[in-house]
Amino acid sequence: QKEVEQNSGPLSVPEGAIASLNCTYSDRVSQSFFWYRQYSGKSPELIMSIYSNGDKEDGRFTAQLNKASQYVSLLIRDSQPSDSATYLCAVNNDMRFGAGTRLTVKP
């Protein structure tokens, strides 16, 4: 069974800090990686996708991929209380998710 694992959390950071979310995966030939954000009572929404080793930046979000080490991370700079949500990592086109990490940004 292909597995996707995330740091268990919950993670709490002060407003303005950098939040770091991590995800590891077991399928060495994985090619596609996604980060979703899910607010309480809502459906997951896609915030980042990454396919190549290295960093990909989109506004305050940076996804980092290291295929050799089989991990993908999400950095949120200048964290805001509105970033408080559960962040889910998904791998490959079969879209299996990790358990998610609950992030709380405290004002």
Add this chain to the structure above:
Amino acid sequence: DAGVIQSPRHEVTEMGQEVTLRCKPISGHNSLFWYRQTMMRGLELLIYFNNNVPIDDSGMPEDRFSAKMPNASFSTLKIQPSEPRDSAVYFCASSTTKAFFGQGTRLTVV
């Protein structure tokens, strides 16, 4: 585009009854996924289809669950008979290269 449309949004049913959840994917998307989400187990992939063909149903919990995709614009997830432990939020998602989720169906089996 209206996005992925799921119905009903909420379903309350008695144990032993049949439940059918419906999903209309985004037009042009060739993959469709069904998920179940609970506090204890997180977001579990139940089954996914590619071009209307079931590719992996290893996440379907037991024979009481079945899913169909008769055409590119419609899919159903059926539970028969339903049990209280089936209570969860069920999501449908569709994709080409990136997956987009419907609003979910909150199922309560009493």
